[in-house]
Amino acid sequence: MQKPSKMIYMDHAATTAVDPRVVEAMLPYFGTRYGNASSIYGLGQEAAKAIDEARRTVADILACQPREVIFTSCGTESDNLALRGVGWARRNLGKGNHIVTSSIEHHAVSHTCEQLEKHFGFETTYLPVDQHGLVDPDDVGRAIKDNTTLISIMYANNEVGTIEPIAEIGQIAREKGVPFHTDAVQAGGTLGLDVNELNVDLLSLSAHKFYGPKGVGVLYVRQGVPLLPTQTGGGHEHNYRAGTENVPYIVGLATALKIAYEELEANNRRIAALRDRLIEGVLGRIVEVALTGHPTNRLPNSASFVFKYIEGESMLLNLDLAGVCASSGSACGSASLEPSHVLLALGIPHEVAHGSLRLTLGRENTTEDVDYVLEILPGIVQKLRAMSPLYKANVMRKT
Numbered sequence: 001m002q003k004p005s006k007m008i009y010m011d012h013a014a015t016t017a018v019d020p021r022v023v024e025a026m027l028p029y030f031g032t033r034y035g036n037a038s039s040i041y042g043l044g045q046e047a048a049k050a051i052d053e054a055r056r057t058v059a060d061i062l063a064c065q066p067r068e069v070i071f072t073s074c075g076t077e078s079d080n081l082a083l084r085g086v087g088w089a090r091r092n093l094g095k096g097n098h099i100v101t102s103s104i105e106h107h108a109v110s111h112t113c114e115q116l117e118k119h120f121g122f123e124t125t126y127l128p129v130d131q132h133g134l135v136d137p138d139d140v141g142r143a144i145k146d147n148t149t150l151i152s153i154m155y156a157n158n159e160v161g162t163i164e165p166i167a168e169i170g171q172i173a174r175e176k177g178v179p180f181h182t183d184a185v186q187a188g189g190t191l192g193l194d195v196n197e198l199n200v201d202l203l204s205l206s207a208h209k210f211y212g213p214k215g216v217g218v219l220y221v222r223q224g225v226p227l228l229p230t231q232t233g234g235g236h237e238h239n240y241r242a243g244t245e246n247v248p249y250i251v252g253l254a255t256a257l258k259i260a261y262e263e264l265e266a267n268n269r270r271i272a273a274l275r276d277r278l279i280e281g282v283l284g285r286i287v288e289v290a291l292t293g294h295p296t297n298r299l300p301n302s303a304s305f306v307f308k309y310i311e312g313e314s315m316l317l318n319l320d321l322a323g324v325c326a327s328s329g330s331a332c333g334s335a336s337l338e339p340s341h342v343l344l345a346l347g348i349p350h351e352v353a354h355g356s357l358r359l360t361l362g363r364e365n366t367t368e369d370v371d372y373v374l375e376i377l378p379g380i381v382q383k384l385r386a387m388s389p390l391y392k393a394n395v396m397r398k399t
Contacts, residue, residue, distance in 0.1 A: 008324045008369045012209075012301055012362035013158055013186060018252070019211040025255040026213065029248035037245045038234065047247045054254035061261050062203070062220055063194040070219045070237045071250050075185035075206030078219035079108040079152075081230055081241065082181045082202045086150050087116055089226035090179070096147030098123045100178075102135050102154065102164075103345040109152055109183055110341075123147075131347050132294040133162035141172045151180045155187040155198075159342040159358060160293030161302025163191065170199025179225050185209055185217075189260035190268060190300055201225050205257075207249070211363070212256030216249035271361050272300035274370050278359060279303045281374035286381055292343060292356070301362060306348055307355040309391035310384040315357050318380040324373055327358040351390070 009017075029050060035043030037051050052066070059066040072078045083099065091097045099113055103126045116122035125143045129135055135153055144151070151173050156163045166182055173180035181202035184193065189210025195203055201222040208214040221227055221240070233242030260267075279291060288308040307315070312328030319326050339353035359373065385391040 003323045004372060006323075008365075008372060010359045010361060010365065010369070010373065011325045011327045013161075013299075013358065013360035014327055015208045015214065016211045016362060017364075018208075018213055019256055019259060021259060022212055022252045022256045026248040026252040029251055033247075035247075037247060038236070047245075050247055050251050051245055054250045057254040057258050058218055061193055061257055063196055064220055065223060067238060068220055068223055070221060070240050071245065071253070072217040072219055072241060073215055073246070074217045075106075075183070075204050075209070076108040076217075078185075078204035078206070078217045079106070079181075079183050080112050081219055081227070082204060082221075083109065083112045083116065083150065083152060084230045085227040085240075086179055086181070086202065086225060087122060088120075088230075089228040090149040091122075092228070093226060096145075096149040097121060098125070098145055098148045100125045100127065100140060100143045100148055100151045100153075102127045102129060104129050104133055104157055104159075104342045105152070105154055106158055106183055106185070109154070113152075127153075129345055132297075133157050133160050133292075133342065133346055134294060134297075135164050135169065137165055137168045137172055140169050141176070144172075144176050144178060148176070148178050151178055153180075153182060155182045155184040155203075156191060156299050157293065157342060158186040159340055159356075160304045160346070161186075161298035161360075162293040163187070163297050163299065166198050166200065170201075173201075174199055179222075186299065189257070190264070193261075195220055195222070205253075207253035207256055210256050210260045213249050213252045216246055216253045218253065267363060268300045271363070271365070274361050274365055274367065275301060275303050277367070278361070278370045278373065281370070282377065285374060285378045289381075292346065292348070299360075301360050302358070303360070304356065304358045306343065306352050307357065307381055308352055309388045309394060310355050310381065312354060312356045314384050315355075315377075315380060318384070319373075319377070322376050322380070324376070327360070328356050 033046050035047040037048040055066045055069045058069050113124040117124055127139045153169055155166050170180045179201040182200045183204050185206045188205040203220040205218040207216045229240055231242050236242050289305050292304045316328055343353035
C-alpha cells in the first residue's frame with residue numbers, strides 16, 4: 001500500500017492536538033485580556049473572572065464544588081501534590097505514614113511514593129494486578145493498616161488501557177476512613193468523572209490528553225481532606241498552589257473538557273468501533289502476538305499488544321517511515337531501554353515485554369487509517385522477525 005499523503009497519528013494516549021475551538025477560546029488571554037488575576041484593577045479582574053468560569057465548568061463535570069478544583073501545571077504535578085500534600089498533612093495530624101498504591105501506576109505516582117519512602121520515612125504497599133492489569137479491591141482492603149494515610153489507584157492504565165474498579169475501591173477506602181486519590185489523566189475526556197459516583201477524594205487530570213494545551217492540569221480535592229501545599233508563595237488556588245495563574249491555559253483546559261463531555265458518547269462509540277477493528281485485524285493477521293490489558297474493560301481508544309521475537313522500538317521506526325505515529329509503552333518512559341514495568345506486572349516475560357506496541361486512536365482517525373495500519377504492520381513484523389536471532393531459534397527451527 002502506498003504511503004499516505006498525511007501522517008496517521010495513533011498515539012493519543014501520549015498527547016492530542018489542541019482543538020481549534022480551544023485555541024480560539026484561549027487567544028484573547030494571550031493578548032487583549034492579558035491581566036494578572038491577582039490584580040484589583042479591571043484587566044486583572046477580567047482574568048480572575050475567566051478563571052472562576054473555568055473552575056465552575058470543571059466543577060460541573062466533576063460534580064463537585066468549584067472551591068475543590070485546583071489548577072496545576074500538568075497531571076504529574078497534580079499527582080505529586082496529591083501524594084505529598086495529603087501524605088505530609090495527615091502525618092502531621094498523626095494519621096500515619098503508609099500509602100497503598102498499585103504496581104502499574106504512572107511514574108508520577110510510583111516515583112513520588114519511592115521518594116517519600118527514601119527521603120521522608122513513608123512506607124508504601126505496591127499491590128499486584130492480574131494478567132489483565134486489574135487491581136483486586138479486596139487486596140486494597142487487606143493492605144489497609146492503622147497507619148494507612150492515603151490510597152492511590154489509577155482510573156485507567158496509560159499503557160494497556162485497563163479500567164480499574166475505582167468506585168468499589170473508593171467505597172472500601174471510605175469505610176476505612178482513608179482518603180482515596182485516583183490518577184485519572186488517561187481517563188479524562190473518555191470516562192465519567194463524577195467524583196461522588198467514583199467515591200474519590202482526590203482526582204488528577206491533564207488537559208493535553210483531551211485536546212487541550214500542554215502545561216495545565218487539575219487536582220480535585222474533596223472539602224475536608226487535609227492538603228499541605230508543596231509549592232509555596234502567594235495565596236493562589238485557595239492557598240493550595242502558589243504561582244501566577246496561567247489564564248489562557250486554564251481557559252483552554254475548561255473549554256476542552258466541556259467539549260469532550262458534550263461529545264463523549266458519539267466520539268466513544270465511533271472510536272471504540274475503530275479500536276475493535278484494529279484489535280481484531282492485528283490478532284487475525286499476525287501470529288505470535290497477544291493483546292495486553294483487559295479484553296473488554298478497556299479505554300475506548302486503546303489497543304496494545306506484545307509481539308514475540310522483535311523489539312517495539314524497531315516497529316516504531318518502521319511505522320514512522322510508513323507515515324504512522326505509535327508508541328511502545330508509555331511516552332514518558334520511551335527513552336528507557338528497560339521493558340515496561342506495567343507489562344512485567346501483568347506477568348509478561350521480560351523478553352516478550354520488549355516487543356510492545358501501543359496504538360491509541362482519536363477523533364481524527366478513520367476506518368481508512370486503521371486499514372492502512374493493518375495492511376503494513378504484518379509486513380513490518382515479518383521483516384523484523386526475519387532479522388531476529390530469537391525468531392530463527394524459536395520458530396524457524398520448529399518448522
